[in-house]
Amino acid sequence: MTTPSAAPLTDAQWDFLESKLEQYKSETSVWNTSELDGYLTALVSGPKVIAFEEWFEALWGGSEFMPVWENAQEAKRFIGLVIQHMNEIAGKLMENAEEFSPIFMEDEHEDGHFTLSVEDWCFGYERGVVMGDGWEGLPEEEQELLACILVHTYDDESDEEEIDPEEAADMVCIGALTLHAYWLAQRTPSEPVRTADKVGRNDPCPCGSGKKFKQCCLH
Template identity: 40%
Template sequence: MHSQPLNAADFDVLEDTLLTYGDDHSVLNTSELDGFFTALVSSPTQVDIADWFPAIWGGQNPNWEDPEEAKRFIELSVRHFNTLARQLAEDSKAFAPRFEESEHQGQTVTLAEEWCFGYSRGVTLAQWPDMPQIQAGLLETIFELAEQETFELPEDFDVPAYQKKVALVAPAARALHDYWLSQR
């Protein structure tokens, strides 16, 4: 059971816990957590749970109301972390970022900002070194979307152009994982 990918109810538990204990400095949702973990499992060096777990909370662990709640969050986080690591190592083509969606003028828009922001947090925590130009460009594809504000989309928001950028994120993440894997 501990090696099984998370289901919708598991992600709901993670989401609820992040909302309950999070603040402006912490990971705020499962999309951002997914991006954070993707960067960590793709990293050129291993990042220990003792480092990444407090980073979820902005550097300070929450004051848990119930130790079982903390245990459950850690177990689900580790399962998701391991699922991403296994998937990217064994079948990276099946990897799909956990993006959010929104409605804009009657269209469903896939939003990558929070996932990309989580990814950038993971890159920073793992202290990725400089990379060759191609890989640096792939990372910039992700970082650019991390900085694009999508909380409220302007009326003239160019959905097709944005979706083209979003479509580049998963291939970039896969390629960065593969690059670092080949360097280990």
């Protein structure tokens, strides 16, 4: 078995992921690469390891919304790139936290200038938090950091003063780093380091080919 790569994705690889998320999206799925980045960040940061088949189905909103791939190669490439990026996130959070940089979208304004938008990333992070048990056990200080992320997922039409986009991005990044560090410290020494690939070798491949994973997208 080849160890999954943790190398940064190329622009072409990002374009492929973005196009497939758009092609196969539903009302309940991850819609873009910013949301995907937030989702994967929460998955590798939480208190428990979540099996691949669980989080991959949840990426699409459930088993009934899983893509009908054009062919096995398309599925294999998509899965491989998602796992590769997940490994990159995990590596940065574990060993190079100063290099961690969430992928935020940009909003274009009427005057033509752009500002960062954290909303999609935070929706993805929320999706990852919901996937895992144990987040409710956060101490008060860490709960406040999580709230600073999740507040950007609320459909709030209040008249409260908006947070500066750059400040919001900084707060979300700091929150994600701190939450990962907290849960990392809670893991017992005997608990294995989480890895992205959690599909059993004899389980059906999530690409939908009908083959066992070890005979399909594992290779």
